[in-house]
Amino acid sequence: MPSSAPYVVAVDSGGTQTRVGCFGLDGVLLARHTGQGGSPTHNHAAVQHFQSTVAAALGVGGLAAEDAVALTAGLAGYETDRANEWIGTFFEGTGLTCPRQVVNDSVVAHRGALGGAPGVIVVAGTGSMIAAIGEDGVVVDSGRFQHYAGGARHLVYDVMQRILIGDHTADDLPLVRTVLKWWGARDVDELRRVLLGLGGQDRNDVKHRYGGLAPAVMGAVYSSPLADAAVTRLAEKTAVGVRLLAPLVDVSVVPVALAGALATAAEFGERISRFLVASSEPCISVADAVLDPLGGAALMALEAAGVPRTSQLVERLQASTIR
Numbered sequence: 001m002p003s004s005a006p007y008v009v010a011v012d013s014g015g016t017q018t019r020v021g022c023f024g025l026d027g028v029l030l031a032r033h034t035g036q037g038g039s040p041t042h043n044h045a046a047v048q049h050f051q052s053t054v055a056a057a058l059g060v061g062g063l064a065a066e067d068a069v070a071l072t073a074g075l076a077g078y079e080t081d082r083a084n085e086w087i088g089t090f091f092e093g094t095g096l097t098c099p100r101q102v103v104n105d106s107v108v109a110h111r112g113a114l115g116g117a118p119g120v121i122v123v124a125g126t127g128s129m130i131a132a133i134g135e136d137g138v139v140v141d142s143g144r145f146q147h148y149a150g151g152a153r154h155l156v157y158d159v160m161q162r163i164l165i166g167d168h169t170a171d172d173l174p175l176v177r178t179v180l181k182w183w184g185a186r187d188v189d190e191l192r193r194v195l196l197g198l199g200g201q202d203r204n205d206v207k208h209r210y211g212g213l214a215p216a217v218m219g220a221v222y223s224s225p226l227a228d229a230a231v232t233r234l235a236e237k238t239a240v241g242v243r244l245l246a247p248l249v250d251v252s253v254v255p256v257a258l259a260g261a262l263a264t265a266a267e268f269g270e271r272i273s274r275f276l277v278a279s280s281e282p283c284i285s286v287a288d289a290v291l292d293p294l295g296g297a298a299l300m301a302l303e304a305a306g307v308p309r310t311s312q313l314v315e316r317l318q319a320s321t322i323r
Contacts, residue, residue: 004067008305009054009096010297011073013038014105015126015151016211016261018049020057021320022068023298025305027313029320031061032294039076040086042126042204046077050090058095065095072101072301074108074293076127080139101304105293106131106259107139112296113257113289115314118249120242120284123293124268125260126211127151130238132245140248142241149238152214152262153207158230159217160210164192172226178216214262221267232271238263239275246282255287291317 007030010021018038022031035053037043058065078084080103087102106129110121123129128151130142142148150157162168163176166188176188185191198206220227246254256276258264263272269286276284291299295317303309 004064006067006069006305007061007063008298008301009057009068009071009073009098010108010294010301011038011050011054011071011075012105012108012293012297013046013050013053013073014076014123014260015039015042018053019294020053021294021298022057022061022063023302023317023320025069025302025307027298027302027307027316027320031057031063033057033060037126038090039127041077042207044202044204047089050075051092051094054094054096066097068096068098070098070100070301070305071096072103072108072297072304074103074105074297076105076123076129078102078104080104080107080141099304101300103300104129104131104139104141106141107133108297108300109259109293110257110296111300112291112293113259114255114287115290115299116309117255118251119255119257119287120245120249122149122238122242122256122258122263122272123260124149124151124238124258124263126153126208128154128238128262130241130245132248134249140245142244145241145244147241147244149241150234151260152211155217155230155234155262156210156213158233159213159226160191160195162226162230163188164195168226172224175217175220175224175227178220179213182213182216218262218265218267231267235268235271236275239272242272242276242284246284249282251282253283253285255285257287257289259289259293290314295320 012019015037018035033056036049038046038050040046118134120132128149
């Protein structure tokens with residue numbers, strides 16, 4: 001029989017996966033479920049993935065939809081300054097009638113990582129978003145300066161383009177063989193033909209196929225100069241986005257936090273830290289995240305439900321979410 005106690009729903013939905021957590025008003029996790037990506041930019045079935053993951057989370061916890069008192073969803077592809085009329089379809093059929101706030105996934109990541117303090121958040125996984133939030137709560141992303149760093153597939157694009165033009169060494173051969181095997185190609189000439197044959201395939205499927213190689217590239221950074229250079233270039237481009245936004249955050253030392261599978265990989269973190277620690281004005285410091293993005297969404301939902309933020313609440317959320 002479903003529980004009748006009030007609770008809040010937190011959602012962190014990106015291009016690779018959608019995570020839903022249901023939390024009691026004391027911050028204790030009641031149920032969670034992870035489903036497929038819910039970003040309309042990268043997933044044709046984003047609505048269905050979102051809805052099914054929410055339903056599964058409620059089912060796991062035996063929770064009645066009518067007992068939810070607030071929902072916060074961080075959704076990749078949601079644009080802060082746009083109407084986003086399509087968002088209503090994401091909640092159809094969920095049974096949730098509670099007040100809801102929908103923001104870009106960078107906002108819940110920022111809130112979780114920096115706890116509401118001014119700073120910059122880097123979210124990098126399937127896609128990429130770099131955003132600054134100041135004391136006034138206004139969100140400004142690096143795209144306002146015509147900047148886009150890139151996510152997992154862009155890392156792979158870089159590596160594969162270098163392979164196609166022969167810009168690699170003997171030390172890169174294990175990675176080259178991994179790339180060829182991934183695409184079912186015997187050699188670089190066949191790889192070129194395979195890639196040209198992708199022209200008629202679904203764009204999102206192709207993006208995910210490229211992005212799926214990113215872990216192999218990341219895992220090769222200490223043995224392959226090609227992988228090392230590609231990760232370094234992506235980290236440098238990401239750091240440029242951070243430095244474009246840092247002057248908008250009116251503090252003497254601007255904290256930057258990292259979120260997403262790509263950004264939180266140790267190999268990426270080592271490299272972007274080097275670029276951000278370099279002489280800059282204002283000074284930038286890489287900060288450890290207080291909460292992960294799901295925890296940030298939970299904190300926002302609880303505050304929307306009138307629950308005051310306390311150290312005890314944050315500790316319970318830390319214990320409940322995966323960082």
